[in-house]
Amino acid sequence: MKLTEKEVRYVADLANLNLTETEIQNMVKDLGAILDHMDRLSGIDTAGVQPMRQVLFPAPETATLRADQPGACLSNEEALANAVHAAHGYFRVPLVIER
Amino acid sequence: MDIRTFTVDSIRTGLRKREFSAVELTTEALRFAETENPKTNAYLRLSSERALAQAARVDALSARGEDAGALAGVPVAVKDVIVTKGLVTTCGSKMLETYMPPYDATAVERIEAAGGIILGKTNCDEFAMGSSNENSAYGPVRNPVALDRVPGGSSGGSAAVVAQGTAVLSIGSDTGGSVRQPASFCGVVGVCPTYGRVSRYGLVAFASSLDHIGPFARNVSDAATLLRVMAGRDERDATSAAAPVPDYTALLDGNVRGMKLGVPREYMQGVTSETLSQIEKAVERFRALGCEVREISLPSTGYAIDVYYVIATAEASSNLARYDGVRYGMRAEVKGGSLIDMYRATRGQGFGAEVKRRIMLGTYVLSHGYYDAYYLKAQKVRAMIAQDFTRAFEQVDAILAPVSPFPAFKLGEKVDDPMQMYLSDIFTITGSLAGIPCMSVPCGVTREGLPVGLQIMCKHFDEAPMFRIAHAFEAARAF
Numbered sequence: 358m359k360l361t362e363k364e365v366r367y368v369a370d371l372a373n374l375n376l377t378e379t380e381i382q383n384m385v386k387d388l389g390a391i392l393d394h395m396d397r398l399s400g401i402d403t404a405g406v407q408p409m410r411q412v413l414f415p416a417p418e419t420a421t422l423r424a425d426q427p428g429a430c431l432s433n434e435e436a437l438a439n440a441v442h443a444a445h446g447y448f449r450v451p452l453v454i455e456r
Numbered sequence: 457m458d459i460r461t462f463t464v465d466s467i468r469t470g471l472r473k474r475e476f477s478a479v480e481l482t483t484e485a486l487r488f489a490e491t492e493n494p495k496t497n498a499y500l501r502l503s504s505e506r507a508l509a510q511a512a513r514v515d516a517l518s519a520r521g522e523d524a525g526a527l528a529g530v531p532v533a534v535k536d537v538i539v540t541k542g543l544v545t546t547c548g549s550k551m552l553e554t555y556m557p558p559y560d561a562t563a564v565e566r567i568e569a570a571g572g573i574i575l576g577k578t579n580c581d582e583f584a585m586g587s588s589n590e591n592s593a594y595g596p597v598r599n600p601v602a603l604d605r606v607p608g609g610s611s612g613g614s615a616a617v618v619a620q621g622t623a624v625l626s627i628g629s630d631t632g633g634s635v636r637q638p639a640s641f642c643g644v645v646g647v648c649p650t651y652g653r654v655s656r657y658g659l660v661a662f663a664s665s666l667d668h669i670g671p672f673a674r675n676v677s678d679a680a681t682l683l684r685v686m687a688g689r690d691e692r693d694a695t696s697a698a699a700p701v702p703d704y705t706a707l708l709d710g711n712v713r714g715m716k717l718g719v720p721r722e723y724m725q726g727v728t729s730e731t732l733s734q735i736e737k738a739v740e741r742f743r744a745l746g747c748e749v750r751e752i753s754l755p756s757t758g759y760a761i762d763v764y765y766v767i768a769t770a771e772a773s774s775n776l777a778r779y780d781g782v783r784y785g786m787r788a789e790v791k792g793g794s795l796i797d798m799y800r801a802t803r804g805q806g807f808g809a810e811v812k813r814r815i816m817l818g819t820y821v822l823s824h825g826y827y828d829a830y831y832l833k834a835q836k837v838r839a840m841i842a843q844d845f846t847r848a849f850e851q852v853d854a855i856l857a858p859v860s861p862f863p864a865f866k867l868g869e870k871v872d873d874p875m876q877m878y879l880s881d882i883f884t885i886t887g888s889l890a891g892i893p894c895m896s897v898p899c900g901v902t903r904e905g906l907p908v909g910l911q912i913m914c915k916h917f918d919e920a921p922m923f924r925i926a927h928a929f930e931a932a933r934a935f
Contacts, residue, residue: 365816372773372819373780373796374812375804383809384816390875391817395762398833401840408835409842412651412665412891413697413916423691435558439784448782451795 360389457484459531460621464678467529467624471518478518478529482511482573485531489575489622496598498607498616500536502576503543507531514571525571526685532567533623535614536577537584538669539658540564543574547660548582548592548610551785551806561658562693563627563669563686570685575623578613582808583776584629584662586610587637587880590871591810598867601643601907605864608638611672615642618672625682626672631663632764633859633884635670636896640859640909643898645679645926646672648884650917651891652697654683655690663771664695666764666888676897676927680704683919702920708927713746715925718852722757723883728862734900734908735858741932742856742925752852754844757886759837764885765878766821766834773818776811779803813874842890849915854925856912858883859896863906883911893919897926899933 365384369376376384433446442449457476470476486504493499517524534540537547539557546552564574581591589597589612597612599605600620607616611628615638618626628635630648639646647670654669661667671682684705689698719739724732739749781787781802788801807815821830848855860880870877887894893916896909910929914922 360820364820368816368820368823371823372815373777373799373803374807374815375800376812377804380809380812384813387813387874388817388820391765391878392820394875395766395821395830398759398762398766398837399829401759401833401837403833403836403840406836406839408832409839410835412695422694431558436783438558439555440782441787450782451790451793451798453795 360385360392457481459485459488459624462624463675464527464530464624464681471529478511478514478573479508481529482507482531485573485575485623489617492620492622495603496600496607496616496620497595498579498597498613498620498622499533499576500546500579500594500613501544503540503574506543507573507575510568510573514573525569526681527567527625528571530572531575531624532572532682533575533578533614533617533626534564535580535611535626535628537580537629537660538564538627539660540574540577543577545577545660546594547584548580548594549806549808549811550593551779553786555784557658559658562655562690564658566686567627567682572625572685578611578617578626580613580628581610582811583660583772584610584631584634585772585810585814587633587877588865588870589613589638590867591808593808596867599642599864601905602864605866605906606641608641608864610634612638614672615639615644615646618642618644618674624674625678627669627682627686628672629659629662630668630670630888631666632768632888633881635672636859636884636894636909636911637881639672639896640907641864643901643907644672644674645676645895645897646670647679647683647895648887648893649683649687649919650697650893652695653893653917653919654686655693655696657690657692661775663768664775665771666768676923676930677705677708679895680708680923697917699917704920704923707920707924709924710928710931712742712925712928715747715854715921716852717742717747717749717925718752718848718855719749720752720754720757720848720855720857722754723857726861726882727858730902731858731860731862731908735856735910738899738910738929739856741929745928745932749856750852752848752855754848754886756837756840756844760841760886760889761878761882763834763837763841764881764889765817766830767838769814769818770822770831771818773815773822776815779806810874838889841886845890845892845915853921854912854914856910859909859911860884863902863908887913892916893922895922895926897929899929
């Protein structure tokens, strides 16, 4: 399957990922080769096969939801400590709404 | 004191007989790691302060005659995708160069509660994506067995420190073989337990339906001890299983007589002749130990790579969406730019080539018009692969196979061809997709002296027989 440069740009947009021109050319080549290989999947007869949405089937040893009760969590200060920009107890981001 | 020869048992004995204290042992381990690390680049940083404080705690408990735990005084290294409170955790990425976690992973908490000493954080492929440790933003790791070769990946640093003797134990993460393959390349024991066996709380997510935390050790018993310490239900990870955790080491009696072992014919193809002959020798050894070995078939094996790279990249594209420059990690400044411009610039600058490739692939297979053809189809074929194993385990107690089609390759050898790199994961990916426990145990070396690992796979939650088989094999090899 051929992946076009236009498709690569579209997917990079969806992924919120800036790519350089060189990276885009490499993606066309590399992703194309990988998708070619993956296209073998389309030839497999999966009629009547249920998709595996869970790794382990529900059983007493894997049914593990806890009671929904509030517990200790990070303080505001701890939660903000790794942000490059934070002020007044909030994360700071570039302007989102135009005045 | 030679840290390279230490085991969990020898440390326990040494501490009890007062041949050394935990502080003395830790001081020596840190010194040795500091001296030896430049050869391999396996550690990204050592945690001297934390290690010495913990060692003092262990000594204080011992002085009062209290049990300091199953790992008392044992130096343990932690892969840098597992968070450690107050100790920078980079995931091998520029994106998280300064990330300081505000909490400890459950696995780390349990290791310290059992008296283990966290010695430092180990190098790995960026966000655990890779099979050679060449995708780290902090430089590749060299294989301590042959310094011009890769240690495997993605947990290359964790395998290397145990092989090099700069730690006694380590932990890594395994999503498609990232513990087993480096273990086989470096000649140590590496375990990927049952999905859900070890809590992933504090493991930075790559592909959530495939991620596992697993131990590395220089012998089977040590790996079993470390797994037992980490295993079991954790309220903070809803996917962690409540299944009881047996005392694995108590069950290592060397007796495997009458056990039924299967060798899948699909795993004996496309393997180098030297790897094949090591696996065949291992099979003979099991026959001599009284096992019944038969050929089996896992017919869907050939599709595993495709299934894995659809599912793992799809999940990764979603999990890595969180790196947006706002809450943690690096942030690219875009003068006069919008929020979206900032996201895109940050991600473009912060991620390396392989991570970008996987985000792109995952976004593509989940995008409108392709979901059914790739993601849904892959989930169906994943069910067929899991079914293969269910059927096989109706006939046999365990499956024997190579871990990798070839031994450690040279640095740079496969770095330009992502598909070739992906194909090297063929034998470890199937077990990951099925969620079954698998491990690599050293089974021999090639003419060049490169280690070959034997993979042992069992059914869900059957780590105990898996360890018993590996231990009997290890003991038989020693003779």
